[in-house]
Amino acid sequence: MSEPLIKIRNLHFSRGANKIFDGVDMDVLEGRITAVMGPSGTGKTTLLKLIGGQLTPDQGEIHVQGQNVHKLKRAGLYKLRKKMGMLFQSGALLTDLSVFENIAYPLREHTNLSESMIRTMVLIKLQAVGLSGAHQLMPSELSGGMARRVALARALALDPMMIMYDEPFTGQDPISLGVLVKLIKQTNDALKLTSILVSHDVGETLSIADDVKIISRGKLVAEGTRDEIMHSDSAWVRQFVEGEADGPVPFHYHGASIEEQLMQVKA
Amino acid sequence: MLLNPIIRLGRGSIFLGKTLAGIPQLFVRFGLVIKQLYSVGVQTLLITLVAGLFVGMVLALQLHYTLSTFGAEDTLGLLVALSLVRELGPVVAALLFAGRAGSALTAEIGLMKATEQLSGLEMMAVDPIQRIIAPRFLAGFLSMPLLAAIFSAVGILGGYMVGVDLLGVDAGAFWSQIQAKVDFYEDVMNGIIKSFVFGFIVSWIAVFEGYDCIPTSEGVARATTRTVVHSSLAVLGMDFVLTAIMFN
Numbered sequence: 137m138s139e140p141l142i143k144i145r146n147l148h149f150s151r152g153a154n155k156i157f158d159g160v161d162m163d164v165l166e167g168r169i170t171a172v173m174g175p176s177g178t179g180k181t182t183l184l185k186l187i188g189g190q191l192t193p194d195q196g197e198i199h200v201q202g203q204n205v206h207k208l209k210r211a212g213l214y215k216l217r218k219k220m221g222m223l224f225q226s227g228a229l230l231t232d233l234s235v236f237e238n239i240a241y242p243l244r245e246h247t248n249l250s251e252s253m254i255r256t257m258v259l260i261k262l263q264a265v266g267l268s269g270a271h272q273l274m275p276s277e278l279s280g281g282m283a284r285r286v287a288l289a290r291a292l293a294l295d296p297m298m299i300m301y302d303e304p305f306t307g308q309d310p311i312s313l314g315v316l317v318k319l320i321k322q323t324n325d326a327l328k329l330t331s332i333l334v335s336h337d338v339g340e341t342l343s344i345a346d347d348v349k350i351i352s353r354g355k356l357v358a359e360g361t362r363d364e365i366m367h368s369d370s371a372w373v374r375q376f377v378e379g380e381a382d383g384p385v386p387f388h389y390h391g392a393s394i395e396e397q398l399m400q401v402k403a
Numbered sequence: 404m405l406l407n408p409i410i411r412l413g414r415g416s417i418f419l420g421k422t423l424a425g426i427p428q429l430f431v432r433f434g435l436v437i438k439q440l441y442s443v444g445v446q447t448l449l450i451t452l453v454a455g456l457f458v459g460m461v462l463a464l465q466l467h468y469t470l471s472t473f474g475a476e477d478t479l480g481l482l483v484a485l486s487l488v489r490e491l492g493p494v495v496a497a498l499l500f501a502g503r504a505g506s507a508l509t510a511e512i513g514l515m516k517a518t519e520q521l522s523g524l525e526m527m528a529v530d531p532i533q534r535i536i537a538p539r540f541l542a543g544f545l546s547m548p549l550l551a552a553i554f555s556a557v558g559i560l561g562g563y564m565v566g567v568d569l570l571g572v573d574a575g576a577f578w579s580q581i582q583a584k585v586d587f588y589e590d591v592m593n594g595i596i597k598s599f600v601f602g603f604i605v606s607w608i609a610v611f612e613g614y615d616c617i618p619t620s621e622g623v624a625r626a627t628t629r630t631v632v633h634s635s636l637a638v639l640g641m642d643f644v645l646t647a648i649m650f651n
Contacts, residue, residue, distance in 0.1 A: 230523075
């Protein structure tokens with residue numbers, strides 16, 4: 137069994153009075169695609185920001201490649217981030233730069249490569265995501281799916297050891313969705329990366345994930361390999377995987393019942 | 404209630420410290436500043452030219468009306484020049500700068516935050532304060548005195564057009580009074596110092612509001628409004644303080 141690349145221990149994190157994580161332990165194994173799933177608003181994106189050191193936990197530790205992310209000094213954190221690609225939900229492309237310049241950006245910032253070498257590398261990365269013909273386009277000219285593929289090419293530019301995908305499938309048409317699913321799988325296998333895939337699209341995510349973690353209400357409620365999760369008899373997991381309205385997760389938002397609210401007399 | 408502005412001032416000061424610390428790095432990447440000088444400075448030029456011209460023309464009309472009752476029309480050039488160089492040039496140019504460039508800076512940075520571009524840079528191990536904020540701040544700081552100088556120069560030309568060409572003031576008197584009585588250090592330099600201070604304040608408020616905004620449509624809109632309101636008030640308040648120090 138491979139060593140965990142990311143080790144999360146006793147993670148606590150709150151936004152104001154709202155507890156996002158309440159003692160989460162999690163391991164992400166090297167070379168695998170780990171899906172972090174859960175209902176909307178459970179802090180999946182927050183988890184990626186905590187791993188990337190953009191947010192600091194209230195309590196607990198996150199180790200990436202043996203280094204405690206939140207104990208690192210700025211230079212150390214930036215050094216680690218060069219090895220961590222991240223694909224944002226919106227793509228997060230710099231809107232004033234062309235597709236080519238967006239992918240060249242991390243190379244220009246962190247390497248002393250010649251212009252011809254940068255050009256070659258950018259075109260190779262774009263070819264890998266099937267968009268070498270689109271290098272002169274501006275981000276505003278790209279569809280949502282294309283923007284995410286360009287963002288993936290940019291995340292791959294520095295040959296990272298891992299990539300974090302934040303909701304890559306949200307709002308995609310079936311063709312873009314299929315392309316992205318295939319790309320994530322191929323990229324992980326071909327480049328021997330470790331991928332963390334945050335999503336609530338059950339079908340697409342389970343089709344490529346090796347390991348699955350399900351979080352809800354600040355806790356890790358289920359974890360295991362894809363097959364273990366798919367055949368789990370936990371009522372919670374079944375409700376989430378099969379998308380049922382009734383189950384351990386209530387359909388109604390917690391608060392006063394409609395009867396109580398209707399009976400309230402306005403002062 | 405009272406604590407919130409103090410907390411924001413503290414955050415803004417720490418942010419300013421980080422921005423200033425990022426400026427030395429810009430000397431090796433001066434292209435970033437030049438790009439921003441264009442969008443912050445050059446693109447504010449037209450509104451500055453037009454406003455300067457009209458302010459100078461109105462000043463000449465108003466002053467001529469009063470001066471002519473004392474038979475002192477010859478001092479028109481001097482009064483127009485002093486009003487512009489000491490006060491109206493730096494102040495009105497700064498107000499225009501806050502409305503045109505400051506709001507644009509806040510909206511741009513706020514939208515970059517809302518669309519996760521700033522987070523994206525951080526995750527690429529690029530400091531957004533160094534690459535995005537510092538060039539914009541420096542460009543604003545450098546542009547402001549130039550725009551104020553252009554405003555004053557065009558205003559004096561506007562005053563000349565109205566005073567000399569329209570109202571018949573002697574051209575020689577118009578220019579010679581300016582040459583004789585406008586002191587380079589006392590008047591021009593103090594005006595330049597004012598415009599540097601205003602450029603610093605407006606640019607600081609604009610980049611901070613953008614960086615600190617709530618990353619939603621409403622948050623960006625509020626931050627943009629705050630930039631214009633706070634910058635304008637800060638410019639007018641600082642103008643009083645600086646004038647009291649310089650000319651008292």
